[in-house]
Amino acid sequence: MAMDGYKGFLGLLVSALLVGFLSVIFTLVWVLHYREGLGWDGTALQFNWHPVLTVTGFVFIQGLAIIVYRLPWTWKCSKLLMKSIHAGLNTVAAVLAIISLVAVFNNRRANNLTNMYTLHSWIGLTDVVLYVLQLVLGFCIFLLPWAPLSLRAIAMPIHVYSGLLLFGTVIATVLMGVTEKLTSRQTTPPYNTFPPEGIFTNTLGLLIVLYGALIFWIVTRPQWKRPKEADSSLLQSNRGAAEGMEGAITMSLGGNTDKSDAELNSEAAARKRNLGLDEAGQRSTM
Amino acid sequence: MAMDGYKGFLGLLVSALLVGFLSVIFTLVWVLHYREGLGWDGTALQFNWHPVLTVTGFVFIQGLAIIVYRLPWTWKCSKLLMKSIHAGLNTVAAVLAIISLVAVFNNRRANNLTNMYTLHSWIGLTDVVLYVLQLVLGFCIFLLPWAPLSLRAIAMPIHVYSGLLLFGTVIATVLMGVTEKLTSRQTTPPYNTFPPEGIFTNTLGLLIVLYGALIFWIVTRPQWKRPKEADSSLLQSNRGAAEGMEGAITMSLGGNTDKSDAELNSEAAARKRNLGLDEAGQRSTM
Numbered sequence: 001m002a003m004d005g006y007k008g009f010l011g012l013l014v015s016a017l018l019v020g021f022l023s024v025i026f027t028l029v030w031v032l033h034y035r036e037g038l039g040w041d042g043t044a045l046q047f048n049w050h051p052v053l054t055v056t057g058f059v060f061i062q063g064l065a066i067i068v069y070r071l072p073w074t075w076k077c078s079k080l081l082m083k084s085i086h087a088g089l090n091t092v093a094a095v096l097a098i099i100s101l102v103a104v105f106n107n108r109r110a111n112n113l114t115n116m117y118t119l120h121s122w123i124g125l126t127d128v129v130l131y132v133l134q135l136v137l138g139f140c141i142f143l144l145p146w147a148p149l150s151l152r153a154i155a156m157p158i159h160v161y162s163g164l165l166l167f168g169t170v171i172a173t174v175l176m177g178v179t180e181k182l183t184s185r186q187t188t189p190p191y192n193t194f195p196p197e198g199i200f201t202n203t204l205g206l207l208i209v210l211y212g213a214l215i216f217w218i219v220t221r222p223q224w225k226r227p228k229e230a231d232s233s234l235l236q237s238n239r240g241a242a243e244g245m246e247g248a249i250t251m252s253l254g255g256n257t258d259k260s261d262a263e264l265n266s267e268a269a270a271r272k273r274n275l276g277l278d279e280a281g282q283r284s285t286m
Numbered sequence: 287m288a289m290d291g292y293k294g295f296l297g298l299l300v301s302a303l304l305v306g307f308l309s310v311i312f313t314l315v316w317v318l319h320y321r322e323g324l325g326w327d328g329t330a331l332q333f334n335w336h337p338v339l340t341v342t343g344f345v346f347i348q349g350l351a352i353i354v355y356r357l358p359w360t361w362k363c364s365k366l367l368m369k370s371i372h373a374g375l376n377t378v379a380a381v382l383a384i385i386s387l388v389a390v391f392n393n394r395r396a397n398n399l400t401n402m403y404t405l406h407s408w409i410g411l412t413d414v415v416l417y418v419l420q421l422v423l424g425f426c427i428f429l430l431p432w433a434p435l436s437l438r439a440i441a442m443p444i445h446v447y448s449g450l451l452l453f454g455t456v457i458a459t460v461l462m463g464v465t466e467k468l469t470s471r472q473t474t475p476p477y478n479t480f481p482p483e484g485i486f487t488n489t490l491g492l493l494i495v496l497y498g499a500l501i502f503w504i505v506t507r508p509q510w511k512r513p514k515e516a517d518s519s520l521l522q523s524n525r526g527a528a529e530g531m532e533g534a535i536t537m538s539l540g541g542n543t544d545k546s547d548a549e550l551n552s553e554a555a556a557r558k559r560n561l562g563l564d565e566a567g568q569r570s571t572m
Contacts, residue, residue: 114479
């Protein structure tokens with residue numbers, strides 16, 4: 001598939017994968033080497049799943065889910081397949097985030113520690129709740145075939161904005177988590193003596209910010225959007241149904257929702273709507 | 287001036303101003319009521335200027351600078367004036383951020399405290415350095431008349447991306463700062479007993495995230511962009527020079543930079559370039 005600035009895209013994609021992967025490795029080294037290790041017994045070993053699962057799922061995998069439509073090799077795949085991959089990766093991220101919450105709540109209950117008093121916990125729990133809400137709404141509106149065109153057109157810019165805002169906020173929450181852990185830790189050597197653990201976790205924080213910056217750059221370049229379905233159908237003749245849907249969306253955006261509602265019972269219309277809305281989605285990806 | 291969804295814009299703008307202003311008030315109440323107050327004597331009173339100036343300048347004023355082009359009442363003003371206001375607000379934000387750094391470094395030196403060991407300090411200092419760099423580069427490339435069209439066209443998407451990334455990262459750094467202060471504070475009542483100060487600063491953190499979310503929504507809505515200069519010149523006939531510059535930019539983006547370089551010595555060309563590049567800037571605002 002042809003893509004403007006393909007080499008630049010490839011370089012940034014490889015950098016993002018590398019930095020994201022390195023963030024996961026750094027988190028593992030942190031809990032295995034600098035702290036107590038991993039386990040599921042209510043002790044600090046269980047707590048340590050919290051950073052590992054958060055960075056793996058809520059940061060790395062969420063970032064991949066965000067840019068999955070931009071991979072030019074997938075442009076010949078159906079939009080339905082790509083939506084399923086996007087939803088699947090986000091589901092994995094959500095499950096890992098929820099398990100990471102269970103780990104920390106179990107650990108705190110076992111040690112009679114107070115919950116939910118930090119800014120990290122307030123924003124982090126809100127992130128998880130809104131992320132699951134985003135996933136459920138996204139599934140119902142964009143993946144199930146029943147949502148009317150007009151609703152999809154209205155929901156898409158909100159979906160894209162919420163997704164990127166949640167991603168950014170999750171990263172901020174991770175940075176607060178690192179700060180909290182290093183600042184509150186009573187053991188020696190303390191944070192202010194530049195211990196190896198402090199330098200190491202600060203570097204982890206920088207890596208996560210860099211990962212976020214790379215994902216944001218990749219996802220906001222207009223030239224790297226998945227091409228309109230109508231264009232790809234010139235290459236794949238079995239997807240002719242996608243053609244001519246541009247007008248329908250424009251109409252729908254213009255407030256003429258009655259027509260698309262009336263089309264709801266037709267299976268062919270639903271198929272058309274699916275393909276058509278793909279375009280609304282692409283154009284809304286900022 | 288006509289604007290799509292004007293009421294929605296107005297509601298969000300008023301909300302952003304309110305939430306931003308409230309964040310500044312909350313920060314003042316925090317340092318004046320819950321902590322030691324303000325002063326410039328090397329003690330905690332001097333440190334307290336750090337959160338006040340950061341939230342006022344680096345969060346609130348930076349946010350205003352980001353959305354200033356979107357105010358429909360300013361669309362009849364020249365782009366040069368709006369650029370100057372954008373640069374001016376960012377300069378004020380940078381000066382306040384630098385004074386806030388002086389406050390914290392002075393306070394730490396007076397108390398023989400180690401500097402620069404936290405993730406907050408690493409990311410925060412990087413933010414300030416990159417923000418000043420962004421300001422200087424922005425001034426030289428977009429405000430001074432000498433930069434070639436081609437350079438402006440290449441630099442604009444980077445300028446917009448860097449600006450938004452810096453804004454987001456500054457907010458994350460503020461959240462780390464709040465976390466650090468509350469977690470490390472040894473005085474009673476401690477953070478984990480839900481003291482009024484803890485609830486209050488957590489709320490401040492939420493307000494700042496909400497302010498960032500509102501600014502990001504306002505600045506990424508395509509329908510709220512400042513209209514193309516060619517269109518506004520229909521309303522203001524004395525700016526006819528703006529018309530027909532679209533093609534020049536497209537050409538320049540296509541790699542034909544020789545022509546615009548050759549035009550450099552002509553004052554009229556410089557004027558045209560200024561107006562024309564406004565458009566490149568607008569279209570790049572995501």
